[in-house]
Amino acid sequence: MHHTRSFKLLSAAVLLAALSGQAAQAQTEIRFARFFGSCEADFANVTDPSSATNECGVITALTNKFNAENPDIRVSTEIVEWQPYYEQLAGRLSAGDVPDVSVMHADVLGEFARRGLLLPLGPDFETAGIDVSDFVASGRENVEVDGQIYGLPQDFISWLWHTNTGLFAEADMLDADGNPIMPTSMAELIEQANAFQEATGKAYLALPVDAASIARTFYTLVWQQGGDFFPQDTRQISLQSPEAIAALTAIKDLVDAGLATASTDSSVSTAAFQQGEVGVLTQGTWMIAPFVTAAANPEMALADYGVYPLPQFYAENAQFSAGHTWVMLKSDQRTEDQRQAALKFMKFLYDHNGDWALAGHLPSRQSVLDSAEFQALPHRASIMSIPGNARHHPNTVNQQRVMFFTLGEELSAAVLGQKTIEQALADAENRVNAILRRAR
Amino acid sequence: MARALNPEPASSRIGFWLIALLSLCWLIPMFWVLGLSLKPNEELSYGLGTVFRAPYTLQNYADLMQSSQVGRWLTNSIIVAGTQTVLVLIISSIAGYGFARLEFPGRRLLFIFVLLGLAIPRQATIIPLHSMFVDLGLHNSYAGLILPHLSGPFGVFLMASYFRALPRELEEAAALDNASRWKIFLTIALPMSIPAQITLAIFTFLDGWNDYLWPLISATRPEMYTLTIGLAATQTNFDQSEGIGYLMAQAVFAGLPMLILYLIFQKYVLRAVAGAGGR
Numbered sequence: 176m177h178h179t180r181s182f183k184l185l186s187a188a189v190l191l192a193a194l195s196g197q198a199a200q201a202q203t204e205i206r207f208a209r210f211f212g213s214c215e216a217d218f219a220n221v222t223d224p225s226s227a228t229n230e231c232g233v234i235t236a237l238t239n240k241f242n243a244e245n246p247d248i249r250v251s252t253e254i255v256e257w258q259p260y261y262e263q264l265a266g267r268l269s270a271g272d273v274p275d276v277s278v279m280h281a282d283v284l285g286e287f288a289r290r291g292l293l294l295p296l297g298p299d300f301e302t303a304g305i306d307v308s309d310f311v312a313s314g315r316e317n318v319e320v321d322g323q324i325y326g327l328p329q330d331f332i333s334w335l336w337h338t339n340t341g342l343f344a345e346a347d348m349l350d351a352d353g354n355p356i357m358p359t360s361m362a363e364l365i366e367q368a369n370a371f372q373e374a375t376g377k378a379y380l381a382l383p384v385d386a387a388s389i390a391r392t393f394y395t396l397v398w399q400q401g402g403d404f405f406p407q408d409t410r411q412i413s414l415q416s417p418e419a420i421a422a423l424t425a426i427k428d429l430v431d432a433g434l435a436t437a438s439t440d441s442s443v444s445t446a447a448f449q450q451g452e453v454g455v456l457t458q459g460t461w462m463i464a465p466f467v468t469a470a471a472n473p474e475m476a477l478a479d480y481g482v483y484p485l486p487q488f489y490a491e492n493a494q495f496s497a498g499h500t501w502v503m504l505k506s507d508q509r510t511e512d513q514r515q516a517a518l519k520f521m522k523f524l525y526d527h528n529g530d531w532a533l534a535g536h537l538p539s540r541q542s543v544l545d546s547a548e549f550q551a552l553p554h555r556a557s558i559m560s561i562p563g564n565a566r567h568h569p570n571t572v573n574q575q576r577v578m579f580f581t582l583g584e585e586l587s588a589a590v591l592g593q594k595t596i597e598q599a600l601a602d603a604e605n606r607v608n609a610i611l612r613r614a615r
Numbered sequence: 616m617a618r619a620l621n622p623e624p625a626s627s628r629i630g631f632w633l634i635a636l637l638s639l640c641w642l643i644p645m646f647w648v649l650g651l652s653l654k655p656n657e658e659l660s661y662g663l664g665t666v667f668r669a670p671y672t673l674q675n676y677a678d679l680m681q682s683s684q685v686g687r688w689l690t691n692s693i694i695v696a697g698t699q700t701v702l703v704l705i706i707s708s709i710a711g712y713g714f715a716r717l718e719f720p721g722r723r724l725l726f727i728f729v730l731l732g733l734a735i736p737r738q739a740t741i742i743p744l745h746s747m748f749v750d751l752g753l754h755n756s757y758a759g760l761i762l763p764h765l766s767g768p769f770g771v772f773l774m775a776s777y778f779r780a781l782p783r784e785l786e787e788a789a790a791l792d793n794a795s796r797w798k799i800f801l802t803i804a805l806p807m808s809i810p811a812q813i814t815l816a817i818f819t820f821l822d823g824w825n826d827y828l829w830p831l832i833s834a835t836r837p838e839m840y841t842l843t844i845g846l847a848a849t850q851t852n853f854d855q856s857e858g859i860g861y862l863m864a865q866a867v868f869a870g871l872p873m874l875i876l877y878l879i880f881q882k883y884v885l886r887a888v889a890g891a892g893g894r
């Protein structure tokens with residue numbers, strides 16, 4: 176009897192193991208490469224993105240939610256550091272180690288598509304129920320190359336005017352609606368900055384001048400003047416135009432006059448803003464949620480927070496924009512089941528575009544942008560105009576990321592007094608054009 | 616009485632305090648990093664001056680440990696750096712002894728050729744190396760992480776120099792007793808070169824532990840990340856404007872094993888450096 180009982184238990188165990196093995200085999204695993212960091216300490220088991228306030232939390236919660244709702248699919252996240260993401264991706268592509276779904280900045284998607292590294296997804300999106308007509312126009316431009324859709328736009332990133340509204344109140348510089356009075360020209364900016372400084376004893380503007388930050392500010396100011404970086408063709412940049420000189424001169428004048436604090440470490444500028452040492456900080460959409468959290472903290476010096484598009488200093492209301500997209504890199508190793516699972520995951524991300532907006536970025540779907548839920552989020556209503564005024568380089572421009580950082584280095588050198596404005600712009604033009612000439 | 620007969624000269628005392636002051640200058644940034652790592656991130660948002668007052672916390676380290684693959688990354692780093700160290704010691708000792716003691720045609724030219732490798736920056740070999748390893752299918756493997764660093768000329772140069780400086784009399788005596796060259800190497804030369812071995816081991820382990828560029832492009836699957844790549848990937852904000860305390864905890868965690876190793880072996884390092892200077 177003892178032996179019979181043991182045999183039954185053993186048989187049950189073997190059967191259970193076999194069934195578990197079958198279940199595991201039935202699960203399709205897809206590899207999801209992204210940056211945005213790791214926040215397992217807080218979000219390892221969270222499936223509700225509404226509890227998150229940054230990119231990491233939202234995407235981790237969304238991935239967990241998808242895995243929970245789709246037991247036949249397992250999204251395996253591969254977290255990569257932001258800075259060398261494309262260097263590592265290049266290595267992966269040459270080694271044939273290709274993820275199934277990858278994040279990609281909008282400014283590099285065009286080049287990847289032209290090199291034949293991305294799968295066109297338009298017909299697949301239609302089958303999966305992703306309505307490409309719901310993409311905001313500027314977002315669709317980012318993912319469409321030669322009439323084909325190569326990615327799912329995830330968001331709008333923009334460069335914003337974050338304000339310590341409490342300090343503006345102290346300086347008596349609020350309008351009738353309680354918003355900081357916005358300058359409408361560079362001359363007004365200087366006048367207001369002087370008045371602010373006199374009233375509060377603090378610098379008006381924290382201006383990060385690391386390569387990426389100053390490039391965004393510079394792009395915005397040139398576009399607002401109607402400037403064109405590629406007047407001839409997209410293989411040759413023009414950086415010595417009157418608009419470019421005026422833009423860089425304006426930035427440098429602000430710093431030299433002591434009206435803006437310049438730091439090559441953007442985290443220092445961010446800290447100065449959070450600690451109530453400046454009235455305005457130029458920073459990205461991704462900082463909205465952290466600043467909302469900081470302003471809610473009574474111990475923080477950021478007592479009253481507001482955020483707006485960069486003021487229109489010149490004739491045109493142009494706003495810098497970039498974006499994240501989700502793409503499917505070409506791979507010989509991917510099975511049809513994996514491809515379908517990846518499309519299902521992309522559909523899920525499309526459906527939850529509003530949740531991604533919790534991280535601060537603007538959604539890439541018009542219906543979400545127009546929704547009451549999105550507009551009810553803190554401060555989103557004040558930046559609703561950005562998608563309509565969004566500007567970015569055409570996706571036919573190659574090497575935009577390298578160009579961006581190269582240009583930023585030279586701009587930073589000029590602002591910090593290491594080069595004259597003319598020399599910095601000339602050097603930037605030569606270096607960028609050399610990069611564009613080498614690009615295939 | 617002895618002190619009265621041999622008073623410490625003023626110059627020694629000045630030298631001592633100067634060294635103490637310089638040491639403090641070196642240590643202050645390390646204490647700063649440690650202090651930041653023990654502060655809650657929210658507190659640090661108020662200002663970095665909060666590092667000088669309570670509260671302090673180990674939460675940043677706890678959060679680090681909760682990253683599910685930190686243990687795996689630490690293991691990978693230990694395996695890669697440790698294996699590299701052992702293999703480099705073996706290869707460099709044998710090659711160094713050969714160049715120091717053996718006479719063979721082309722020895723001098725070959726040694727110069729090896730030393731030329733010191734002039735080639737590692738970054739210049741990344742692309743052909745990556746391509747070679749793609750063909751061999753070695754990426755995302757321990758072999759892929761270990762092999763590139765075995766051919767370093769520095770170790771060969773260090774060991775050759777040390778072996779050359781050893782007195783020949785012991786080896787000649789062993790040779791007179793019909794000991795083979797291999798036996799002389801193993802039983803006489805190698806034990807005498809322990810200070811140099813330990814120095815080379817520390818440098819090699821440090822190099823392997825801190826390596827970033829090669830693991831970045833060779834170990835692309837998270838389970839094969841080394842600690843440097845893994846910790847960098849966990850940073851949530853691209854400009855590190857959030858979570859300064861967590862960032863510093865990462866730095867302390869990554870540097871702690873090397874600090875411990877150095878504290879254990881520092882007397883051997885000092886002996887090797889002092890011995891080289893005395894010759």
